[in-house]
Amino acid sequence: MSAQALKSDITATAPVPEASPFDRWLPATPATAEPDWLARIRAAALARVRSEGAPTGKSEGWRYTGLRTLLEQGFTAVDEPLSALLPEDIDEVLVSGLDAHRVVIVNGRFTPQLSDLSNLPAGVRISPLCTELAGAQTALADHLNAVAGEGAHVFAALNSAGFEDGMMLHAERGTLVEQPIELLHLSVGMDEPRIAQPRHLISLGDGAQVALIERFASLGDALYGNNALMEIRLGRDAALKHRRIQLESPSAFHISGVYLSQAANSRYDGINVGIGARWARTDLVTRFSGEYAECNLQGLYLAGDKQLLDYHLDVHHGLPHCASRENFKGIVHGRGKAVFDGLVYVAKDAQHTDAEMSNRNLLLSEHAEVDTKPQLEIYADDVKCSHGTTVGQIEPEMLFYLRSRGIPQALARRMLCIGFAGEIIDALGNDALAAYVAEAVGHRLEAVPL
Amino acid sequence: MLSIQGLKAEVDEKEILKGLDLTVGAGEVHAIMGPNGSGKSTLAHVLSGREGYAVTGGSVTFDDRDLLALEPEERACLGLFLAFQYPVELPGVNNTYFLKAALNAKRKYHGEDELDAVSFLRLMKEKLKVLHLDDSLLKRPVNVGFSGGEKKRNEIFQMALLEPKLAILDETDSGLDIDALRVVANGVNALRSPERSMLVVTHYQRLLDYIEPDYVHVLAKGRIIRSGGKELARELEDKGYGWIVDEAAA
Numbered sequence A: 001m002s003a004q005a006l007k008s009d010i011t012a013t014a015p016v017p018e019a020s021p022f023d024r025w026l027p028a029t030p031a032t033a034e035p036d037w038l039a040r041i042r043a044a045a046l047a048r049v050r051s052e053g054a055p056t057g058k059s060e061g062w063r064y065t066g067l068r069t070l071l072e073q074g075f076t077a078v079d080e081p082l083s084a085l086l087p088e089d090i091d092e093v094l095v096s097g098l099d100a101h102r103v104v105i106v107n108g109r110f111t112p113q114l115s116d117l118s119n120l121p122a123g124v125r126i127s128p129l130c131t132e133l134a135g136a137q138t139a140l141a142d143h144l145n146a147v148a149g150e151g152a153h154v155f156a157a158l159n160s161a162g163f164e165d166g167m168m169l170h171a172e173r174g175t176l177v178e179q180p181i182e183l184l185h186l187s188v189g190m191d192e193p194r195i196a197q198p199r200h201l202i203s204l205g206d207g208a209q210v211a212l213i214e215r216f217a218s219l220g221d222a223l224y225g226n227n228a229l230m231e232i233r234l235g236r237d238a239a240l241k242h243r244r245i246q247l248e249s250p251s252a253f254h255i256s257g258v259y260l261s262q263a264a265n266s267r268y269d270g271i272n273v274g275i276g277a278r279w280a281r282t283d284l285v286t287r288f289s290g291e292y293a294e295c296n297l298q299g300l301y302l303a304g305d306k307q308l309l310d311y312h313l314d315v316h317h318g319l320p321h322c323a324s325r326e327n328f329k330g331i332v333h334g335r336g337k338a339v340f341d342g343l344v345y346v347a348k349d350a351q352h353t354d355a356e357m358s359n360r361n362l363l364l365s366e367h368a369e370v371d372t373k374p375q376l377e378i379y380a381d382d383v384k385c386s387h388g389t390t391v392g393q394i395e396p397e398m399l400f401y402l403r404s405r406g407i408p409q410a411l412a413r414r415m416l417c418i419g420f421a422g423e424i425i426d427a428l429g430n431d432a433l434a435a436y437v438a439e440a441v442g443h444r445l446e447a448v449p450l
Numbered sequence B: 001m002l003s004i005q006g007l008k009a010e011v012d013e014k015e016i017l018k019g020l021d022l023t024v025g026a027g028e029v030h031a032i033m034g035p036n037g038s039g040k041s042t043l044a045h046v047l048s049g050r051e052g053y054a055v056t057g058g059s060v061t062f063d064d065r066d067l068l069a070l071e072p073e074e075r076a077c078l079g080l081f082l083a084f085q086y087p088v089e090l091p092g093v094n095n096t097y098f099l100k101a102a103l104n105a106k107r108k109y110h111g112e113d114e115l116d117a118v119s120f121l122r123l124m125k126e127k128l129k130v131l132h133l134d135d136s137l138l139k140r141p142v143n144v145g146f147s148g149g150e151k152k153r154n155e156i157f158q159m160a161l162l163e164p165k166l167a168i169l170d171e172t173d174s175g176l177d178i179d180a181l182r183v184v185a186n187g188v189n190a191l192r193s194p195e196r197s198m199l200v201v202t203h204y205q206r207l208l209d210y211i212e213p214d215y216v217h218v219l220a221k222g223r224i225i226r227s228g229g230k231e232l233a234r235e236l237e238d239k240g241y242g243w244i245v246d247e248a249a250a
Helices: A003-007 A037-054 A068-072 A087-093 A129-134 A139-143 A156-163 A398-402 A408-425 A432-448 B042-049 B071-076 B096-111 B115-131 B135-139 B148-162 B178-190 B206-210 B231-239 B242-249
Strands: A099-105 A124-128 A166-173 A179-189 A194-196 A197-202 A209-219 A226-236 A239-246 A251-262 A267-276 A281-286 A296-302 A308-319 A323-332 A337-346 A352-365 A368-376 A383-393 B002-010 B014-024 B030-031 B052-063 B078-083 B166-169 B198-202 B217-220 B223-228
Touching: A037 A139, A037 A156, A087 A179, A087 A209, A087 B206, A124 A129, A129 A166, A129 A197, A129 B030, A129 B178, A129 B223, A139 A197, A139 A383, A156 A251, A156 B217, A166 A209, A166 B030, A179 A408, A197 A239, A197 A383, A197 B042, A209 A226, A209 A368, A226 A239, A226 A383, A239 A251, A239 A281, A239 A432, A251 A267, A267 A308, A267 A408, A281 A296, A296 A337, A296 A432, A308 A323, A308 B115, A323 A337, A323 A368, A323 A408, A337 A352, A337 B223, A352 A368, A368 A383, A368 B002, A398 A408, A398 B096, A408 B096, B002 B042, B014 B052, B014 B223, B030 B042, B030 B231, B042 B052, B042 B071, B042 B166, B042 B198, B071 B078, B071 B096, B078 B148, B096 B115, B096 B135, B096 B148, B115 B135, B115 B148, B115 B178, B135 B148, B178 B206, B198 B206, B217 B231, B217 B242, B223 B231, B223 B242
Parallel strands: A099 A179, A166 A197, A179 A209, A194 A226, A197 A226, A209 A239, A226 A251, A239 A267, A251 A281, A267 A296, A281 A308, A296 A323, A308 A337, A323 A352, A337 A368, A352 A383, B030 B198, B030 B217, B078 B166, B166 B198
Antiparallel strands: A124 A166, B002 B014, B002 B052, B217 B223
């Protein structure tokens, strides 16, 4: 698609640069047989990517999150599907004891031979996004970008311009899915640094209930990138439990966004765990489209040496009687760095909003850094809102208590860290998943000089 | 067992212990009594190795080892146990996990195999019975949301499990009503043995009605100013500390 054609789609005031630092993230050849509406979305997204370019430290959302290392990697788009993997090849990244319907995305592509959807109950449809798009359903036109369109940052636009595949999940009205659905992003390093941009569309009909376990894992510790984007629409009274476990390779770069639209009386319960990746940025964005909806966002991050983990939360209360809870806890060690930016916006009409935000951090070393920025913007006058952040070290009193019982200092510190993280791990609400996360946390802390 | 000679210690450059001498033999129960600010808790903390106390003079030997040269965890592994006046809450640290870690740390220190989960649970059950402790406390995070009495009972339970040679009870009676006090004291008495010495630090005589000491020492202004048998405690209860402090000053 020529730059000339692009210009016609956007306002003529600002000239669009002919290239962006991200052009090589896009597939070289446009996917064939894409419907017109999608071509238009992609063209508009690309125009935005080119006009905005890479965010700099001057833009508020990126003040603490440098993009230099990300841009230096010279990422290019994943060029062809990795089809040679067999089910036994992925045993090592599975969660032992987890009973779930499973979708495996390998380097950004829905991989049916590794997925297991044989027992999916009636009323739930899960399919590769690329086949849905090839079917040229116009219904998808209303869905794609419906939630993550305006206001999302440039990486969301980049995903729109370049995604090739992902998962589409639809639960019909009133469907209760008892077993969780696992969405595993499996990354396998290639000869050169590749970046995948999967796109997922989730919609729950009125009253539907689903548990989604989204994981990011890798075979080996290769350098690769992910720029994953998920759009979620919850119907009236729908409930989604969403667990996101980021255990990318230690060399990986991870960008992910969850954009959520909640109808009246719906409930979203999300827990984000971030342990892996060298550089990771996650955006969680919620909009309420009906009253009495509830959004619960919890998180746990462990940032170590030369690692950056960044969580940006954006909850917009535009309607009355909705509730949001944010509870993120972080442990930072070595020269690790974490960013927590939580915005709760309460519009003038959003009376009786109930919003609570908490971010607590444990710094284990002198050079560990956390930049925490809770923001409440309240324009309504009858609301219940609170926020609190703490950045501290292990309490000497607690440490002495353990040592006075004969427990060596390093183990005592580890026990207190695991105790600190325990609140979020317990909240996962799935024994197999909790054991998996607890082991990953323990494993990481064992490697840390304490 | 324990020999303290001329012990001097400071907190924030203020001298609290000013040359304290005390010898505790195996199986003996010694009560340390004294008015507020006399240095009772400082003594307990210095012996257990808590940070923030500077020892400026004297020596402490415990089983022929220089106690003051050891880290707190080594002191514990060698058989010293401090029952805290204010047991610390450890959010997220499961009580059973904590007890197992403590017991196994001690076993490891002495070159013994760690206890497996089954043997450990069996041991806990046995000790629980002795102390009449509700096992629901074991499933909760250490001391979190425990009542004052539960916290103190949890201290004594740890003591039962770790089987120390020397137990220091720091104001174990503080904040307990009479029923809770009786339960705690019964637990302590159940743990008395010819191999186990105890240092009972208290302001009030009432604890000593339940835990009967072999010796009573009065600590005032950083020194032991009077030692005697259990009748000394009774005398202090009747007459207060004033007379004895004045007498020592005279």
